[in-house]
Amino acid sequence: MALHDITARMQAATQAAGRAPGAVTLIAVSKVQPLDRVVAVLDQGHRVFGENYVQEAAAKWPDLRARFGAVSVHMIGPLQTNKARLAVDLFDAIHTLDRASLAQKLASLAQARGTCPQLFVQVNTGAEPQKAGVLPADLPGFLADCRAMDLAPHGLMCIPPEAEPGTPHFAMLARMAADHGLSGLSMGMSSDFEAAIAHGATHIRVGSAIFGARDYGTNPDKG
Numbered sequence: 691m692a693l694h695d696i697t698a699r700m701q702a703a704t705q706a707a708g709r710a711p712g713a714v715t716l717i718a719v720s721k722v723q724p725l726d727r728v729v730a731v732l733d734q735g736h737r738v739f740g741e742n743y744v745q746e747a748a749a750k751w752p753d754l755r756a757r758f759g760a761v762s763v764h765m766i767g768p769l770q771t772n773k774a775r776l777a778v779d780l781f782d783a784i785h786t787l788d789r790a791s792l793a794q795k796l797a798s799l800a801q802a803r804g805t806c807p808q809l810f811v812q813v814n815t816g817a818e819p820q821k822a823g824v825l826p827a828d829l830p831g832f833l834a835d836c837r838a839m840d841l842a843p844h845g846l847m848c849i850p851p852e853a854e855p856g857t858p859h860f861a862m863l864a865r866m867a868a869d870h871g872l873s874g875l876s877m878g879m880s881s882d883f884e885a886a887i888a889h890g891a892t893h894i895r896v897g898s899a900i901f902g903a904r905d906y907g908t909n910p911d912k913g
């Protein structure tokens with residue numbers, strides 16, 4: 691199990707960037723992983739996880755929280771509006787606020803509940819047509835709309851284009867967050883989290899480097 695290695699690399703990158711110890715939260719992305727691997731990481735004391743699918747998370751985390759106590763679970767996958775209610779019950783943070791209809795739904799749920807998960811606005815920094823996220827040019831208007839609904843996003847999130855180095859995207863996201871007074875930066879995955887930390891990531895999302903490769907073939911639940 692590679693949790694210890696990743697934690698050590700994260701700490702080294704944080705220090706190398708001249709940032710405070712603890713400035714970066716490691717989200718262990720457990721989507722599609724066999725339960726025994728997730729339990730092994732919980733047994734080592736890790737308590738922050740990421741999931742991509744509401745139903746998979748709903749099947750897994752209530753039991754694991756009952757066994758292991760408080761665990762922070764972050765939604766990092768696309769969120770359908772009709773699953774928003776389940777999502778706000780389940781997740782401590784949602785990294786994929788990417789459209790006005792979802793903002794509206796989350797705002798009305800937050801109003802009714804009096805609480806809201808921590809929110810990150812997903813930005814499509816590469817302007818890829820197939821990728822979710824608010825386009826950089828649309829971000830100021832989107833944030834203004836959120837604030838008008840009494841939603842207060844904590845930060846920004848991005849998934850750089852697969853074929854490109856992440857660094858320019860991390861730098862762009864950090865600049866946009868600073869421009870808008872947002873402190874959270876969700877960026878960096880198994881292959882590039884050290885670069886993301888150098889550019890100010892506060893949350894890195896690391897899956898395969900901790901748990902090993904994902905085998906989508908054995909997972910019946912993609913929703």
Ligand SMILES: *Cc1c(COP(=O)(O)O)cnc(C)c1O
Nearest residue numbers: 719766879880895896897898899
């Ligand atoms: C799956 C996933 C990750 C983790 O990816 P790895 O390459 O396994 O570290 C991070 N972020 C998002 C949005 C993901 O969907």
